[in-house]
Amino acid sequence: MSLFCSTFGTIIPRFLGLQTTTYDVSTLFTLTHVLESRSTFISHYKLPHTHNVKSHIGFVSKFDHTFSSSSSFVMEEEEEDKQKKFGLFCDPEEEYIKELDVAVRAVQMACSLCQRVQDTLISNTRTNHQVHSKDDNSPVTVADWSVQAVVSWVLSECFGSENVSIVAEEDVQTLSKANASGLLEAVVETVNECLAEAPRFGVQKPIPALGTSEVLEIISRCNSIGGPTGRFWVLDPVDGTLGFVRGDQYAVALALIEDGEVVLGVLGCPNYPMRKEWLSYHHRYHRIISKLTPPTSETWNKGCVLYAKRGSREAWMQPLLQANKMFVWPNHAKRVSVSSIDNPALATFCEPVEKANSSHSFTAGLAHSVGLRKQPLRVYSMVKYAAIARGDAELFMKFARAGYKEKIWDHAAGVIIIQEAGGVVTDAGGRPLDFSKGLYLKGLDRGIVACSGATLHGKIIDAVDASWGSSSL
Secondary structure (H helix, E strand, O other): OEEEOOOOOEEOOHHHOOOOEEOOHHHHHHHHHHHHHOOOOEEOOOOOOOOOOOOOOOOEEEOOOOEOOOOOOOOHHHHHHHHHHOOOOOOOOOOOHHHHHHHHHHHHHHHHHHHHHHHHHHHOOOOHHHEEEOOOOOEEEHHHHHHHHHHHHHHHHHHOHHHOOEEEOOOOOOOOOHHHHHHHHHHHHHHHHHHOOHHHHOOOOOOOOOOHHHHHHHHHOOEOOOOOOOEEEEEEEEEOHHHHHOOOOOEEEEEEEEOOEEEEEEEEEEEEEOOHHHHHOOHHHHHHHHHHOOOOOOOOOEEEEEEEEOOOOOEEEEEOOOOOOOOOOOOOOEEEOOOOOOOHHHOOEEEOOOHHHOOHHHHHHHHHHHOOOOOOEEOOOOHHHHHHHHOOOOEEEEOOOOOOOOEHHHOHHHHHHHHHOOOEEEEOOOOOOOOOOOOEOOOOOOOEEEEOOHHHHHHHHHHHHHHHHHOOO
């Protein structure tokens, strides 16, 4: 028989001797995984069919085993306590828990996809067709379009395409050109390779595999323009594409915005090293060390997904799912929090690698004026936000040159994760970032300042006011 695990399906698990209850997809997936691992049962039990369940939401497991009525498989209270401990199981009435659950799974899938594509780019010099340039000369890869397709598909299947609105960075114009057939073929193949593994993440795969027109359609669905009302997702499929193609840091960023406010964020950082000191090492060193010391089920050298939802005052981190493993909450999740350092002399500050998007000279002068003594940590992508949320750095400053517009997908997920981890993110005037103005952070006062705490943040804001008049920005 088949067990369909809806995100909030109500079942009567009499075969476990449990009371009638409601389980979320996390618990049901864990339950199914455990049942599949048992080789001997004594008698047959049946689960009642659930109704009004979208079959693509949950993991589908076929089993026909026997089960001993004398077996003490009492997991209700223990499992619920464990899930609550890791921020991964909540009452169905709790706000945004279903959305967060699905978003984490989607980002985990996207990270798995990106790792395969990046390995191909690094190991094979004949993959130039996988990297293209946009109109602004920034790079875009097969991974960008493929991740957008996968995340769009997962969200649509879980919530219904009519209920999903997505703001995302990529469009299908390049893929639709007559001379892009090879590129489009690579994207379709990459998408289907990823979706074929969807059951590992608790999501049913599409049968049959998606065709070219279907892939183009799910990418093009991501055409929302945001705004002050309603609900929409914000996706940056590969944030820091330049770092991605170089084998360095990048991120997959997904956030949900409702009525102009970010309500949850998920940030996948496939190359983020677990040791703070490794952040400043060359990316090739990371790759060598990772191959020499493969991760175990409970420890890992690099790669994580951070997530948080509004008002929880908690941010969590879990490792990327290893190859051939099944995704089961809590997936060794750990709570993360910002650093307690508020002395500028001891603080580590991050800034973008690309000089075109941020003034290194101004941040250097600012750092000196407030007493920052350490060399800046220059990191691609929203990994900078992850570093602060994890307590590996205390400050991120970005002051763009005149005319540069900050996009909402470059900040939404990172902002809420830092805030829920205990940090502060504002513009240089001390005002919260405004995600209600469409695709861009309009009205931004000079730049963006993210800090581990209010004391350090206040010192930076004061220093910006004192130094801005003499800057060339």
